[in-house]
Structure formats: C-alpha cells, structure tokens
Amino acid sequence: MHSTARSQRGNTLVGLVIGLLIGVLIAAAVAIYINFGPKPFTEEKNRAPARPAAQRSTPPTPLPGQPAEKPKLDFYRILPGGESASAPTITSPPKEPVASQQIYLQVGSFQNPADADNLKARLAMSGIEANVQRVDLGTKGIYHRVRLGPYASADAAEGLRARLATEGLEATKVKATP
Structure with a gap:
C-alpha cells in the first residue's frame, strides 16, 4: 500500500511537469508568431493595392443641377450647437434661370431644427448640397x-432621387412657383 501511494504521487508530479512544459511551449510559439509573423495592421510602403484601380473610390461626381465645385464644409456652422445653430436657418436656393415652375427634392421635414441640420450634414458628407x-x-x-x-x-x-434611394434616403418631388 505504501508503494501505491508513492507511484500515484509520482504520476501526478510527472503529469504536472508535462502540462507545464506543454503550456510553456504553446506560449513560446504564440510569442514567436506575434513578434515575427505577418503584421496585417501595419502600413508598408511597397504594399500592392488591395483593390484594382477600377474599384477605388472616387470623389462623388456632380449630378445635373448640382454645383461643379467641391462643397466647402464648415462643421461649426452646419452641425447643431454652433454659432448659427440657435438662430433660425433660412437659406435661399442657388440662383438659376427662372422657369415657370421649379422642381425641388424634399428629403425631410422636421419640427426640431437639429434633426434638419443633422440630415443636411449627412447629405453634405455625400457631396450633396441641401x-x-x-x-x-x-x-x-x-x-x-x-x-x-x-x-x-x-x-x-x-x-x-435615384442616387438618394441607393443611400437609403427617400426624396419627394415638389413643384414650386417662384
């Protein structure tokens, strides 16, 4: 009986040592992989482009009726809480030749002026002047x-209107006389 207890204690000790060695080997393998393996989140100067040139994003092209120049964004005036956010915002549409009826696209109507400013900012980020x-x-x-x-x-x-639909926005045509 005395020898059986000693052999069980020896088996436990051998199992513990083997478990520790396996753990140390796994930890060393992970450390080597992290330190010397591929680094996916670092920027390399000679890296090939991830997408073909045809699929690269380009700045939005102006649509008919939209200004050709790049919109100037001043977020302190566009977003709520800015200097002019407390004052009523009334902007006039761009000057174009006067027709008998002009067509507008209405994207939203809000009682809260901050909601209207947020939608205007979202459209500005898409390159659309509202x-x-x-x-x-x-x-x-x-x-x-x-x-x-x-x-x-x-x-x-x-x-x-079709472009706005692809971005998840519903627009309604509105005819207005000058």
Missing part, C-alpha cells in the same frame, strides 16, 4: 424642410 427652409404652418407649428434644388427638369431631379 437647403434648410423654416416654414410656419400655423396651427401645426414651425417645420424645417430639407430640400435639394431647384432643378430645371424632372430628369435632373430623378437622377439625384
């Missing part, structure tokens, strides 16, 4: 409309 119009609807209250345009033709407005 206008926020403050409108008093009498008993319904004051609303802030987010509109794009005016557009000279329904085709020009429809092209932008």
